[in-house]
Amino acid sequence: MSNRNFAPRLERMRFSSSLASMRRIRELRASGVSVIDFGSKFDTPAHIKEAAVRYLEQPQASMYADPRGIPEFRAAIARKMARANDMVIDPDTEISVSPGGKAGIVATLLAIVDVGDEVLLEDPGWLSFDPMIRLTGATPVPFPIRPQNDFQLDPADLVARITPRTRAIVLCSPHNPTGAILSIATMREIARIAIEHDLWVVMDEAYEHFLFDDNRHVSIATIEGMRERTISIQTASKTYNMFGWRVGWVIAVPDVSERIRMVLSHMFTCVTSFVQAGAAAALDGPYAQGTLSIEEVSRNYETQRNTLVAGLRAVPGIRCTMPAGAYFAFPDISSFGLSSDEFASRLLANARVSGLSGAVFGGMGEGHIRFVFNAPLPEIEEGLARLQRYLTSI
Ligand SMILES: Cc1ncc(COP(=O)(O)O)c(C=O)c1O
The missing domain is CATH 3.40.640.10 (Type I PLP-dependent aspartate aminotransferase-like (Major domain))
Incomplete structure (x- = not known):
């Protein structure tokens, strides 16, 4: 085919950054690297x-x-x-x-x-x-x-x-x-x-x-x-x-x-x-995760949120609003002087903690990073420890 023109509507699009990030984490884990992404580990009930x-x-x-x-x-x-x-x-x-x-x-x-x-x-x-x-x-x-x-x-x-x-x-x-x-x-x-x-x-x-x-x-x-x-x-x-x-x-x-x-x-x-x-x-049915009801899952997420946000706020230079729902925290990391993309890639490379660059969520997201918090508490604590160690060292 000589004329390989694609639809102009695709010009300002790229593959989903969150799916690309999931793929990258899977690959890293398959190669033996321990990555913390604070993500769900639960099975369908x-x-x-x-x-x-x-x-x-x-x-x-x-x-x-x-x-x-x-x-x-x-x-x-x-x-x-x-x-x-x-x-x-x-x-x-x-x-x-x-x-x-x-x-x-x-x-x-x-x-x-x-x-x-x-x-x-x-x-x-x-x-x-x-x-x-x-x-x-x-x-x-x-x-x-x-x-x-x-x-x-x-x-x-x-x-x-x-x-x-x-x-x-x-x-x-x-x-x-x-x-x-x-x-x-x-x-x-x-x-x-x-x-x-x-x-x-x-x-x-x-x-x-x-x-x-x-x-x-x-x-x-x-x-x-x-x-x-x-x-x-x-x-x-x-x-x-x-x-x-x-x-x-x-x-x-x-x-x-x-x-x-x-x-x-x-x-x-x-x-x-x-x-x-x-x-x-x-x-x-009665269960959302294992044998936990939706309300119980939500209460667990609240505890996980409190731990993640408190841990993030304890890092000098990070500001974080308190999420009222879902399972995302969106801290401001602009004081580190890095673009959000750069911050996210350094965090993954050096601390083995995965967050999504705020820039993929729009221009106003620059200066932020998105962490999820639907992983069990020990994983959130481990991720925070890695993140704190790395960020206080730079
Ligand atoms: C805000 C929002 N809406 C919709 C979806 C789509 O969810 P699904 O297509 O898995 O039902 C997602 C998940 O990626 C989401 O974050």
Whole structure:
């Protein structure tokens, strides 16, 4: 082939930095290097695997599944939405099951925005939102969230970037990479702005169950006037240690869901049937990790957070806001005089501790590094000891 031109939409994209980092850690570990990444070491709970295996043994497991999602999974999602999100939804018309939250977000964006549209997103923000928006042909328009404000969105920053081309706001709460949670007051402001400017709100709730200090997760769709303009994306990956299973779901009113399903139907046909059976057992079942409930997992994460943040704050030169949810800390390391990329690569090379450069989360992420804290406490303590030894030596 002589003319090897690639789609211009890929020009400002690169392979997912978090997946590249995971691959690098795997390679290092395979070569005998002990790397601490503070990441999850837990398995999917047994009852979830058993439900998937039971389904797999039935003849229907070989068939294409209902493209909306198998009925028992949609029913479980509807029960979960009523229980955890205070939302009564129709399992037949308001759910789109997707192969992971990621695919749900891309399908949503493909359904609601197009070339020439602008989409507002937080900076720093989850590193996949920007390329996902670009894939649709729309333009990502970042707005800053600041550590001085505990990474809480300032509505004025949103309003200042709205143009006649703005179609949607993409949000994530609890937030990756900062662990911030949108307050109810902020959500009400966002709702007011979205209604006034007739915008969609894409709400990523991947970490909805991980909340600390008595914080509560509120779905923005439940705020008055928001139901028909909010698209909520949820996933089994984080809550139930089902990362590799690839199953999530999108909640939206029927005409929006219909279009999201149309996109998904051409990309995936359906989500693997027995994976959905496992996910249904997850949503209805008692355990999130081993024999721990979601609440117990969240309490463990809170202890892990307290240990990590206290340890980071004890290092001269590091400042760290207190994450309110998810399992990410996003300390400011700018006083070391290194770019975030350089800081992260030196930390890995010298201390064998892995964090993700803040720069991959947007321009405002420069000067920061993202650590996760969903590993068991001894690993967090060991990682901190390595980090403290290295950083006090330079
Ligand atoms: C903020 C956020 N949203 C969505 C996802 C996607 O999760 P999954 O595709 O595994 O459901 C992730 C995980 O990488 C995430 O961090």
